[in-house]
Amino acid sequence: MRIAVFCSSSPTIDSKFIDLAFELGSGIARSGAELVSGGGHISAMGAISRGARSVGGRTIGIIPQKLVDIEFADHESDELIVVDSMRTRKAKIEDLSDAFITLPGGLGTLEELFEIWVGRYLKFHDKPVIILDPYGIYQPLHALVEHLENENFVKPGMRDLLHWATSVEEAVAVAHGK
Template sequence: MAICVYCASSVRIDKKYVDLASEVGTELARRGHTLVTGGGRISCMGAVAAAARAGGSRTVGVIPEALMTTEIGDPESDELIVTPDMRSRKAEMDRRSDAFLVLPGGIGTLEELFEIWTSRVLGMHDRPLVILDPFGLYDPLRELITKMYDQGFTRPHVFDAVGWTASVPEAFDLLEKAARTITPSQEEVLESEA
């Protein structure tokens, strides 16, 4: 499975987040998956890719040309795709991914999460989406979504469209279990888009 990992590229974060990204990359490789990332080699983005490669996984990085110096494009990627802008970056990451794993991150990570989550709630795809949050960064987000649901602003299945966990092994278990439940007709659609 090609798993897209959304995570931070900020260098000002606590080391525990970078360590989490490394643990994710190691587990992804142990399970034999391919990694799709935002193509940077610093912070969490770089850590997850380096750990995945160290474990023998193929890594695909997708980075906009404008961020090649800011996020420092990852030349070690098995495939590094440079896009003209952020929109085409997200579209390419989406196109190449069978599942999505969201780690703690900033507003860019939230943007990616919301786009994939919204399109799943709207039935535009049925690929697994899991949020891995062992440190509770996204607790206020979860509360906000609950409040939005209570006020009628979200669809009832908003919570079914995403898995939440604090454990790296459980995150991959959820992704793999959800991927196995894709119907043959959905699988054919995904293959035709690849």
Template sequence: MAAVCVFCASSTTLEQRWLDLAADTGRVLAERGYTLVSGGGRVGMMGAVTEGARSAGGNTLGIIPQCLVDLEVADQASGELVVTTDMAARKNTMIDRSDAFLTLPGGLGTLDELFEVWTTATLDVHHKPMVLLDPDGFYDDLLRWLGTLVDQKFVRPAAMEMLLVARTVPEAVDLIEKTLAAGPGGGPSGAASGTASPAEH
């Protein structure tokens, strides 16, 4: 059973539509037979995505640093809960235990996780699919700015091609499935994967 890591916000002040999006993501992943890997929290979108997966009978793996366990936000209902020493170890463990990555709308923590897996992919540390869920153009401005970095030659075009963008949850999961099926070096549209030249940074 392949494992998909979902990066998303843990804020408790979000609009309901974002919680619903996260819950729908967890449900669809579970219905497609994937194990959900999350940041191990039970609040915000992170809590909603795991509840969505469990509501459809999915297996959940939470990975959380001890400092957040101490704040009593750990998802103790996870099928497996891994407690790490710190945030860096958490990200490393999430990368190791996952076969693909799906980034939902989020803030600084979500962006940190996205850029961690993206940068390490450009350096050939892993060759795992990375999909950005961009509903309603949430990430449009970020993607446009990143495009200017390509124009200025701070980032190689091949690095941008590694990140697949979807507008809906089903489309995002379809991209994950197609890219996993293609294996390393391939993708749903023939785009380069982690075998491309490293991005400049």
């Protein structure tokens, strides 16, 4: 079982989000799953991998060469797959992973979430898609999606394909299909 995590690489976010990422990484590893990440070593992205490795978990990082060149790569990953582009990175993450958890993040994180969620809706995969949001960062997004559904821009049932979790334990359990 491999669980991908989409999260922030911003060095300016509050430390509570770094701590959450570390906790999620260790929770994924303790569940027996491998972690698949964007392969960076800073911010939440680095913390998630450090968390997994802190309890003996295996980490797989997937990163474009351009980010390796600017010293962004997590060279401590058990497996670091270097690809040519962000599009290739996302495709490889999707192929390798059995579930997807999204942590609070910015535009890149949202873009990854939306792509994997729409892919599930269109039946390109049937893997769990989870948002772990104990701090309510995504509450405006939750309300927006509901509003878009009410206005018939989001089809009925699409919202139900996304699980909103508030604890690491809940997110990991849903990822495992529990």
